[in-house]
Amino acid sequence: MHNSNCTCWNCPAIDLKGKVDFRACGQSTTEFGKKKDETSEVYIMAECKRRPELGLFDPMSITFEDCPQWQKTPYGYLLKDMRVMILGIDGYLGWTLALWLGSLGCRVSGVDNYNRRKWVKERGSHTVIPISSMTERLHSAKEVLGIEIDFREIDILNEKERLKEFIDEVKPEAIVHYAECPSAPFSMIDVDHAIEVQKNNVLGTLGLLFIMRDVVPETSLLKLGTMGEYGTPLTGRPIFEGMFPADAVLHWDGREWSLGGELTPRDPVSFYHVSKVQDTFNVYEACKYWWLRSYDIMQGVIFGVHTDQVSADPRLRTRLDIDEWFGTIINRFVAQAIVGIPLTLYGRGNQIRGFIALRDAMECMTRLIACPPEPGQYAVVNQISGVYSLRQLAYLVAQIGRKYFDLDVQVQRVENPRVEADEHPFEALYEKLPKNYGFTPKVNIAKEIYRMFELLSKPQIRERIEEKKHLIIPKTWWSGVKREVKRLELLDLKEEVKEDEERYKIYQR
Amino acid sequence: MKKDIRFTSANFKEEVLESKIPVLVDFWASWCVPCKMTEPVIEELANELKGKIKIGKLNVDQNPKIASEFNIGGVPTFILFKEGKVVKRETGARSKQQLLEMIKEAGISI
Ligand SMILES: NC(=O)c1ccc[n+]([C@@H]2O[C@H](COP(=O)([O-])OP(=O)(O)OC[C@H]3O[C@@H](n4cnc5c(N)ncnc54)[C@H](O)[C@@H]3O)[C@@H](O)[C@H]2O)c1
Numbered sequence: 001m002h003n004s005n006c007t008c009w010n011c012p013a014i015d016l017k018g019k020v021d022f023r024a025c026g027q028s029t030t031e032f033g034k035k036k037d038e039t040s041e042v043y044i045m046a047e048c049k050r051r052p053e054l055g056l057f058d059p060m061s062i063t064f065e066d067c068p069q070w071q072k073t074p075y076g077y078l079l080k081d082m083r084v085m086i087l088g089i090d091g092y093l094g095w096t097l098a099l100w101l102g103s104l105g106c107r108v109s110g111v112d113n114y115n116r117r118k119w120v121k122e123r124g125s126h127t128v129i130p131i132s133s134m135t136e137r138l139h140s141a142k143e144v145l146g147i148e149i150d151f152r153e154i155d156i157l158n159e160k161e162r163l164k165e166f167i168d169e170v171k172p173e174a175i176v177h178y179a180e181c182p183s184a185p186f187s188m189i190d191v192d193h194a195i196e197v198q199k200n201n202v203l204g205t206l207g208l209l210f211i212m213r214d215v216v217p218e219t220s221l222l223k224l225g226t227m228g229e230y231g232t233p234l235t236g237r238p239i240f241e242g243m244f245p246a247d248a249v250l251h252w253d254g255r256e257w258s259l260g261g262e263l264t265p266r267d268p269v270s271f272y273h274v275s276k277v278q279d280t281f282n283v284y285e286a287c288k289y290w291w292l293r294s295y296d297i298m299q300g301v302i303f304g305v306h307t308d309q310v311s312a313d314p315r316l317r318t319r320l321d322i323d324e325w326f327g328t329i330i331n332r333f334v335a336q337a338i339v340g341i342p343l344t345l346y347g348r349g350n351q352i353r354g355f356i357a358l359r360d361a362m363e364c365m366t367r368l369i370a371c372p373p374e375p376g377q378y379a380v381v382n383q384i385s386g387v388y389s390l391r392q393l394a395y396l397v398a399q400i401g402r403k404y405f406d407l408d409v410q411v412q413r414v415e416n417p418r419v420e421a422d423e424h425p426f427e428a429l430y431e432k433l434p435k436n437y438g439f440t441p442k443v444n445i446a447k448e449i450y451r452m453f454e455l456l457s458k459p460q461i462r463e464r465i466e467e468k469k470h471l472i473i474p475k476t477w478w479s480g481v482k483r484e485v486k487r488l489e490l491l492d493l494k495e496e497v498k499e500d501e502e503r504y505k506i507y508q509r
Numbered sequence: 510m511k512k513d514i515r516f517t518s519a520n521f522k523e524e525v526l527e528s529k530i531p532v533l534v535d536f537w538a539s540w541c542v543p544c545k546m547t548e549p550v551i552e553e554l555a556n557e558l559k560g561k562i563k564i565g566k567l568n569v570d571q572n573p574k575i576a577s578e579f580n581i582g583g584v585p586t587f588i589l590f591k592e593g594k595v596v597k598r599e600t601g602a603r604s605k606q607q608l609l610e611m612i613k614e615a616g617i618s619i
Contacts, residue, residue, distance in 0.1 A: 009539070043518065043572065044571050243546055246549070246603065246604055247550065247605055249604050257601075258601070258602040258604045260602030261543025261544070261545065262602075263542075287540060291540060375539050376538065377545065378542060
């Protein structure tokens with residue numbers, strides 16, 4: 001198991017006792033040249049909240065493998081009945097993770113204020129996969145999967161006291177923080193939207209950090225960032241996982257320094273992405289000042305509709321959006337294919353991005369929850385399972401739609417409303433999850449797209465796509481202009497669609 | 510962290526000060542990102558130089574007395590010991606190459 005050798009030093013069920021002095025980051029606590037004070041004899045000891053009978057002990061002396069509270073699951077050892085709180089539990093990922101963790105035996109609690117439902121409604125759109133109200137969701141989770149979820153409607157930005165009380169009551173052993181506005185185009189609509197996104201994301205997260213400091217400093221925070229924080233460096237230098245490795249050396253003026261552990265440059269591509277970069281620094285500082293522990297997860301674009309739990313009953317489905325603001329690319333392509341709108345590539349269409357399927361993202365989150373960072377540790381992972389050019393994906397969606405669903409799928413290039421490189425090198429590293437956390441991707445991209453076609457072609461969902469299809473082609477320009485983008489070219493698919501089927505091991509009926 | 514490269518107050522005298530071969534100690538902390546990034550390099554070097562030089566890590570928060578004895582004011586700090594004496598020390602992240610040079614400069618043949 002990837003976390004067999006973790007010790008109580010990592011464990012959220014431990015209270016640290018003794019000389020716990022974390023003001024000393026990079027500073028010495030003792031005055032140089034003076035006699036060492038008496039207290040420096042006192043060491044940091046562990047006290048287990050789950051097994052108080054152990055008394056005080058060396059926090060590195062017991063491993064997860066040896067501790068009966070950590071129990072084997074397919075994704076590593078997990079604390080028995082681990083208390084996990086999901087902020088943003090009503091969202092695309094939050095709801096999916098709640099059911100996923102619940103079925104692994106975690107005690108799931110969650111918070112949401114339905115911002116996402118409101119934002120989508122404000123744009124005149126809707127989720128094309130119908131979702132139930134939270135009350136019905138909770139009821140169905142219990143009825144169908146036997147999962148009990150402790151939910152509170154709380155706005156994490158404006159109701160900090162209530163959030164603090166809830167966290168204090170539940171004492172979560174991990175907090176997954178999804179509760180942000182996830183949309184770049186939404187943040188580019190106008191000044192009000194830019195401010196709303198930055199305020200909600202940056203200040204919501206900042207408030208949470210203070211609450212964690214005061215109430216649950218030993219709990220691990222899994223905070224969602226995005227691969228978009230890095231941008232796409234045109235030199236082609238690798239996109240590291242947050243920080244430079246120890247062997248990255250800066251040469252200048254005939255001298256050299258190790259860059260090891262320094263944050264790599266960020267080059268966000270919208271005001272939404274800027275909010276994520278600001279979060280990165282706030283979380284990084286909170287770990288440094290207060291010994292909080294966090295994974296900052298640079299997540300790629302998610303696609304897909306399936307986990308065993310959300311597919312178990314129509315009332316348990318998670319949302320899926322296709323409009324220009326909230327529809328992520330593969331999800332939107334499939335919807336376009338179904339209602340006969342040529343798939344839209346912006347500009348040259350050769351942008352390259354990292355992607356990961358919904359189910360695989362859930363597995364990654366679980367493996368990280370299972371392996372909490374050490375006190376004060378700010379860790380970053382790039383959470384993607386593959387890298388594709390958008391053109392390649394459009395062809396793949398077109399190919400599957402044509403071949404298996406008898407749809408006349410077209411692909412078009414349109415003006416690019418964003419300010420981004422649409423032809424660029426891209427070498428993203430994503431080695432930590434496989435190497436350190438035992439993750440191997442399980443979802444075949446072509447199979448998941450096939451599955452999406454199956455689900456979205458159902459008459460009721462198809463009808464919901466038809467109703468909102470006028471919201472797919474973008475009208476939000478980064479420049480501030482408001483007009484629909486114009487078509488540049490309809491692509492000839494005959495050549496492209498002959499692409500090697502084997503490469504994706506396309507689903508055979 | 511692998512157990513065999515963990516120094517503590519309990520084993521510091523025996524493992525470091527009384528060691529027959531030179532010892533490189535990486536004074537680190539879990540909140541120190543550069544320390545974390547140096548971890549794989551330290552593990553690699555510890556394996557490669559086994560028998561010639563002992564390489565291990567000491568957590569400054571868990572072992573404050575030793576950290577203050579050696580006036581650790583920033584982490585990571587690397588200190589090379591030979592026959593119980595400090596022969597070289599450097600602070601700040603180091604690449605593998607830089608650590609190898611540090612060892613060579615101290616006149617230790619590897
Ligand atoms: N879906 C993706 O492709 C993707 C990719 C990279 C990163 N992310 C990040 O992952 C996280 C979750 O994404 P998602 O796709 O599930 O988005 P989502 O909008 O479906 O989920 C976010 C949830 O948080 C809630 N929320 C927002 N502000 C809140 C507040 N102030 N108080 C309480 N609840 C609030 C929303 O109502 C929503 O239910 C986001 O941080 C997003 O930026 C998503």
